[in-house]
Amino acid sequence: MSAWVLFLTVFLACAVEAVEALTIVLAAGTSRHWGSALQGTAAALVVLAAVVAVLGPAIGLIPLDPLRLLVGALLLVFGLQWLRKAVLRASGHKALHDEDAAYAQQVAAAGAAATGGRGRVRDWYAFTLSFKGVFLEGLEVAFIVVTFGDNQRDVPLAVFGALAAVLTVAAVGVAIRAPLARVPENTMKFAVGTMLTSFGLFWSTEGAGAHWPGSDTALLVIVPAVALLAVGCAALLRRGGTPTAPAPDSPPVEGSLR
Template sequence: MDISWAHTGTSVIASFLASLVECVEALTVVLAVGSVRGWRSALIGCATAIAVLLVIIAALGTVLTHIPLRIIQLVVGTLLLLFGLRWLRKAILRSAGLIPLHDEQAAFAKNTELMRYFGTGHTTWDKIAFAATFHITMLEGTEVVFIVIAIGAGRTGALLPASLGAVAALLVVIALGFILHRPLARVPENTFKFIVGVLLSAFGTFWVGEGMHLAWPAADWSILALIASYLAIALLMVPLCRSRSQAVTSNT
């Protein structure tokens, strides 16, 4: 089955934005570790984790070709829907002011202080720097791998657009990290998470429907309708959550 522009475009955008958020969070830790303990071991740890993640993507992509497509769509769609709704719920609560926004500057300061607690890295090979950057890159990268596989697994040939979106996000963050040498605090992370939550929820719903043999009106173009529906509901939930929170506060 050919992939439409509606599917390809949304796949690239969803993968790019989701990967961008995760890469920004990983970059904050890598910058903190490198600035305190030195860049050599920190960058090697980060690069090693990226290599491992690429191997995982290649291996999973091969395995998925041996599983019936309908099963993949149903299982992956369910997981993607749950994952997207979790992102969207947190983004709504942040937009409503019920939970604090993620602060990259504060995260950078916290990780810098932690690295200083272990001392500064003066040796050629710093195990702490390597372990710290490897761990954070694997942690954030695992979510990227899941999103790429989940978005790309539902259609033959869809894994490439999803992978390109993730790679583009990685290259953008790496370039900005080298140029700025400081956390990307001005990136509207919650806005990205809001959009990604909407996109992933829409993709998850679409794949669940495909796995259950539902005939979507207008085929892949139904993804755009699902995106619009989730976005409208989420935007309505923000003032509703804010007003309910204010009502509870006033009553107490």
């Protein structure tokens, strides 16, 4: 895999998670208390740093083939889940994910929650909402960084891709203080689902002891093939009959792979 492919894959996957985490933090801050929301965000980042510090070296101790088999299987599970929902949304059988609607739902839930703080935290609900959102989405970022980086023996580049995604999304969010509704998140999820599925297929096959013709260059065929298959499935579903009114997308669950 080239360095640019690794960087772009990690960047896109982490950007999706960062948009969802930002939506939660913005809802907690604007509807409750910014100080408590930022405290929860900071606490989640500290815990995540500790988890990554333990997780990274531990994964590095696993031999490469078993690691690729394990990671490939997990990426297939995650990637196919993203891709399935992206296909359903593209075909009209599932409502598009709306970051504005998700933000409004979070604000409504936060506004209805009880007030009160604990210790140095003025608003405990804002603190816990931000902590859960950042920590759970951050765990997925950590998984992507550690697995992709360790498999390609280039963890620093994977970390750089994740940091670039998080900082870009955070900078835009701070500048506009609104959910990133204009980000083509569903398109990004389609692309990320394709990439995760492709790499999961590639690594699980390699980990099982088989070898792809051309080694890493086989990805130049696998990725377009998976994308074309997904696009074809969406086209067939559209031809089979698109629901007149797709059910609204369910409220976001912090940390869910959607």
